[in-house]
Amino acid sequence: MSRSAHPAGPRHADVYPEGHYSAPPADLNGLDEKVWAKTVTRNADGVATVGGIEVTRLAEEFGTPAYFLDEADFRARCRAWADAFGKDADVFYAGKAFLSRAVVKWLHEEGLNLDVCSGGELTTALDAGMPADRIAFHGNNKSPQEIERAVRVGVGRIVLDSFQEIVRVAHIAQSLGKRQRVQIRVTVGVEAHTHEFIATAHEDQKFGIPLAGGQAAEAVRRALQLDGLEVIGIHSHIGSQIFDTSGFEVAAHRVVGLLKQIRDEHGVELPEIDLGGGLGIAYTPDDDPREPHDIAKALNEIVTRECEAARLRTPRISVEPGRAIVGPTAFTLYEVGTIKPLEGLRTYVSVDGGMSDNIRTALYDAEYSVALVSRRSDAEPMLSRVVGKHCESGDIVVKDAFLPADLAPGDLIAVPATGAYCRSMASNYNHALRPPVVAVADGGARVIVRRETEEDLLRLDVG
């Protein structure tokens, strides 16, 4: 596509309006390894590549918008988590971040377990060959049909989220002549430092059973009496995109407190605790996530210390990272369509996707970075807002970022760190066609989730 000139907009303005951004980066062509998947780099011609393939070639072959996922990076992150926690712990990848049959196969091959939270995720996991006993089934309102299927296929654990569910799962398991392994999800009363909608351990919300007021202890008391259940442990998930392990430490302390109470009251030492997921990733170079081995060390130490103090055998720990595994491994590739400089404000750069492929900016005020990837540019930085093509002014992908001032329609720009909660939360708003996910590895690229077509839309419309 030809590059058309556009009127000069705010470039190096002395004063920029209010926004998320810091100063323009020293080098707009840089692809900071903190936010880009491991094999992403720029070749001698200035074109970004992933797995050795130029993004220009990928755009030609697969179209835009599209998510490109670095398979080697995904597998390396699985191994890093598994190695960090070692053989005395279990790592469950949280499928809600992004799930497909290819991903399930990679997880299986890399020795990870899988957390699913719906019948659809369970189907995908089983269809791709994940052994049922390596699956944990979550959710605050699992349907009786979902529970029955999970019990029937023999999932490794069901995480119970309410008093009703304790009875429901016990009843279903018993009627199938089974004893289901379960954990009980508790809310420990921690205020995680993250967006309100993704914090899950304060008491005033829908997940889990509060430790406060003895509710969680009562839930365990009831579950222990039911023949259909084998209570294997306590589960706590405090929220998402968290950088600071202090919240996990408080959670571990309180969960161990409950284990002690259970031991004192029932003479039973529950063998497992699950501390959930939630570890943050770098969306912009300003974020500093912790490495899996750091996290494993901190969690192991706190649990061991607390258990020694309570004279309990140290339980087997499990964790459920989703975002920290898949988030950094993918980027979304867009083509620039229109460019609208607003004097004294910023330049609006419209791309061929938007809130239908990344709702996180609109929903959580999430921050992303962006780069021109189809060529290098030495033009001045231009304060930009990357927006989509939807009929909504909140349709923002990247709120404030610097792109080169010679940006033009037809250029390809990419938003890194979109592996988690972007395709999995994608929608058909305005009848947008959800983009494909393309796995790239060793110079090869293959579609693992295909692009939706207009026929797909019409197939569901049976009126």
Ligand code: LLP
């Ligand atoms: N375990 C449980 C029980 C969870 O509910 C979640 C996330 C995870 C593990 C994985 O959390 P992660 O490690 O991926 O942060 N849509 C939001 C995030 C919602 C997370 C829901 N539960 C976002 O885009 O930030």
